[in-house]
Amino acid sequence: MLKPCVRAFTAISLVLAATSAAAAPPPGFDQRVEELRKAFGVPGVTITIVEDGKTTLARGWGVRDITTNQPVDADTIFFTGSTGKAFTNAALATLVDAGKIKWDDKVIDHMPDFRMYDAWVTREMTIRDLLVHRSGLGLGEGDLLFLPNSNLTRKETVRRIRYLKPATSFRSGYAYDNILYMAAGQLIEEVSGETWEQYVKNHVFAPLGMNHSTDSVADYLANPNHARPHSRSGGAIQGLGTQTALNNDATISQNAAPAGGLAISANDMSRWLLTQLGHGAIPGADKRLFSDEQSTQMWAGVVPTPIRPFPAEFAVTNPHFSLYALGWSISDYRGAKVVSHDGAVLGSQATVALLPEKNIGIFIAANSQDGEIILGLRDELLDYYLGYQPNQWPEKFHNWKIGRLQAAAKQVQTAEAKPAAIGPSLPLDRYVGEYTDPWYGTIKISQAGKGLRVEFPHSSGMEGPLTHYQYDTFKTNPTLGWVEPAYLTFSIGADGKVDRITMKPVSPAADFSWDYQDLLFTPAAK
Numbered sequence: 321m322l323k324p325c326v327r328a329f330t331a332i333s334l335v336l337a338a339t340s341a342a343a344a345p346p347p348g349f350d351q352r353v354e355e356l357r358k359a360f361g362v363p364g365v366t367i368t369i370v371e372d373g374k375t376t377l378a379r380g381w382g383v384r385d386i387t388t389n390q391p392v393d394a395d396t397i398f399f400t401g402s403t404g405k406a407f408t409n410a411a412l413a414t415l416v417d418a419g420k421i422k423w424d425d426k427v428i429d430h431m432p433d434f435r436m437y438d439a440w441v442t443r444e445m446t447i448r449d450l451l452v453h454r455s456g457l458g459l460g461e462g463d464l465l466f467l468p469n470s471n472l473t474r475k476e477t478v479r480r481i482r483y484l485k486p487a488t489s490f491r492s493g494y495a496y497d498n499i500l501y502m503a504a505g506q507l508i509e510e511v512s513g514e515t516w517e518q519y520v521k522n523h524v525f526a527p528l529g530m531n532h533s534t535d536s537v538a539d540y541l542a543n544p545n546h547a548r549p550h551s552r553s554g555g556a557i558q559g560l561g562t563q564t565a566l567n568n569d570a571t572i573s574q575n576a577a578p579a580g581g582l583a584i585s586a587n588d589m590s591r592w593l594l595t596q597l598g599h600g601a602i603p604g605a606d607k608r609l610f611s612d613e614q615s616t617q618m619w620a621g622v623v624p625t626p627i628r629p630f631p632a633e634f635a636v637t638n639p640h641f642s643l644y645a646l647g648w649s650i651s652d653y654r655g656a657k658v659v660s661h662d663g664a665v666l667g668s669q670a671t672v673a674l675l676p677e678k679n680i681g682i683f684i685a686a687n688s689q690d691g692e693i694i695l696g697l698r699d700e701l702l703d704y705y706l707g708y709q710p711n712q713w714p715e716k717f718h719n720w721k722i723g724r725l726q727a728a729a730k731q732v733q734t735a736e737a738k739p740a741a742i743g744p745s746l747p748l749d750r751y752v753g754e755y756t757d758p759w760y761g762t763i764k765i766s767q768a769g770k771g772l773r774v775e776f777p778h779s780s781g782m783e784g785p786l787t788h789y790q791y792d793t794f795k796t797n798p799t800l801g802w803v804e805p806a807y808l809t810f811s812i813g814a815d816g817k818v819d820r821i822t823m824k825p826v827s828p829a830a831d832f833s834w835d836y837q838d839l840l841f842t843p844a845a846k
Contacts, residue, residue: 454623481500
């Protein structure tokens with residue numbers, strides 16, 4: 321299936337290998353992207369490249385929506401996921417420049433109601449701590465407050481942080497989270513008097529001339545030229561199966577927008593890349609978005625991060641060091657410094673990579689969860705601009721991902737093929753009731769026909785019937801086909817009544833944001 325792509329790229333390999341200082345994207349690159357897109361079944365792709373202060377590529381491939389087949393162009397906005405964390409930091413940087421905050425101010429000095437689980441951590445938590453994933457929270461902890469969607473306000477979401485039990489001690493290590501970026505967005509509102517959405521629109525998008533980009537679901541939907549997210553469902557696990565168009569408004573909850581709720585076009589992204597490479601200078605204007613001092617702060621590595629555990633064939637791409645800064649990852653690629661960040665929300669993925677020493681910036685996004693085309697093309701472009709021969713990274717990422725998902729699917733299928741023919745321990749009506757987790761809220765278990773059903777608060781699409789698996793464990797069957805199913809286990813106390821419910825994802829390959837394992841439900845007080 322992938323041979324046409326390999327042949328097309330091999331034909332230009334000698335040219336690429338000889339190129340050490342390029343003035344344009346690789347020869348044949350447009351065709352390469354289109355062939356990969358078709359081979360992997362990706363609906364749409366958008367790419368921006370800037371070099372030496374100029375935009376050398378800004379265009380789209382494929383379609384915005386597989387149900388309409390409307391084409392992607394350079395002004396089509398794509399969800400960019402966690403690459404948007406850098407925008408939240410840029411907004412904060414403007415407040416630092418204005419003298420309204422400092423990076424190492426205590427959060428409670430600006431948000432008196434802010435609380436972490438531990439009182440000492442509450443007192444010591446700084447704005448910088450909110451942004452670098454060293455709070456002590458577990459990986460993705462609290463993400464179910466916005467997944468798969470949520471009607472919680474940002475202020476209420478931030479209030480619930482106080483109930484999240486830490487996984488490690490404060491500042492002792494790195495664990496990626498989103499919920500503290502929601503707190504950073506709320507802090508911007510409380511300091512500036514403008515919501516995070518208003519502030520980003522007025523103080524980041526407007527000065528940069530990013531006229532098509534959006535920071536709210538409402539504005540994204542109002543723009544007719546938006547790329548609709550897509551996901552693979554219907555297979556043994558999520559990520560395998562048929563490409564399906566998702567509901568546009570169920571892809572990112574507004575409470576989580578400061579952590580990754582932007583939608584940006586190729587043309588608009590060029591303005592952002594040029595500003596970053598210009599250390600805050602706005603392209604084509606005698607103005608700055610933020611000072612050179614704040615640029616240095618945002619690119620300064622703070623917390624060491626783990627090196628990604630890819631197979632041996634990717635060894636040459638593995639960095640020698642990796643640090644998290646203020647909304648950016650700082651690492652090296654074949655010895656060259658890279659300032660980057662990946663992003664993903666349901667049905668969309670993106671990456672931004674800067675080569676500061678060569679004054680080059682790259683942005684790639686897709687309106688699907690087929691992230692291998694993004695990671696592969698990023699590394700392919702890095703190779704090109706650094707003068708290395710092509711390595712067919714997209715094909716290698718694709719094969720590795722499919723193999724990993726198929727192994728996970730086999731693991732699930734094997735486990736579910738022969739469950740223990742034991743249980744449930746109680747008549748079904750004895751499981752019925754309301755059960756509460758301090759940070760998540762109250763779920764409801766009810767009888768539905770001859771079985772059980774679960775309903776979740778503040779999110780739609782997770783609800784559905786429960787299928788008995790084994791013992792006192794049931795499997796969820798979410799109404800939305802792209803929601804990760806979970807095992808829901810009832811524990812029975814000495815009095816023969818349910819005293820707690822725990823959960824965990826069914827798939828071993830589930831994204832970390834489906835943090836079911838962090839939930840602990842107990843019977844709600846009557």
